[in-house]
Amino acid sequence: MDTQKVAAEYRMSQWAQIIQARVDSGQSIKDFCQAEGISRNAYFYWLKKLRESACTELVKKEGARSMSPSWVQLASGPMQQATEALKIEINGCHITVTAETDHSLLAKVCHTLRSL
Template sequence: MDQITHDVRSSQWLEIITQCQNRPQGTTAKQWMADNGISEKSYYYWLRKFRKQAYSQMTETSTAISAGKEISFAEVSIPPKQSANVALLSSESSVEAIGPVAVIKNTNISIALTNEISEDLLSRILREVAHA
């Protein structure tokens, strides 16, 4: 199979897998596949390929980090009047007390945001969370 054909099929199967994973609640994957004329064997073959690809990318990243690639940190300063607008939280109960309009979650942190946050501060936070 040439690369173009492979890319087209990968794209089609990625869309099928996404649709299956977003199927209506209460519908099993097997039911959804039968209703949409999708071969179970093909579905799970492509799902396995995508998972292996994702795992490979994760291990490459962690290997690059452990191999000595530079990790950088940036200080994010919060102006005094906005310090109540952003909170780094460790529990869900704290999030509810603030009443955020959005919560950004990572493995180790949750960041609750209110409507009063400045565009500059939000941009800086999003840049740094992407590297966390």
């Protein structure tokens, strides 16, 4: 392993610790950088570098597995039929009629409504 690569990995490790310390502290980035004497630009630069490195590693790991698109059959439960309903409101009374509503009950309700 060449020295430049080792040095780069060491810096990444150091900045990973710094960024984790900021997260653990609960401070804002501005306050943390000010307290630690770190440039905000440097903080964001290394944060970007760490994210890029993490994404590259993830792609390498995922690349080992097949990343070809595939279809997955989803298990389906029993189909539920959409219930359409007729909703009526008269003088604050709400009536909802569906296909399952008993016809004799509906007739009685209509008779009662006519008498109002």
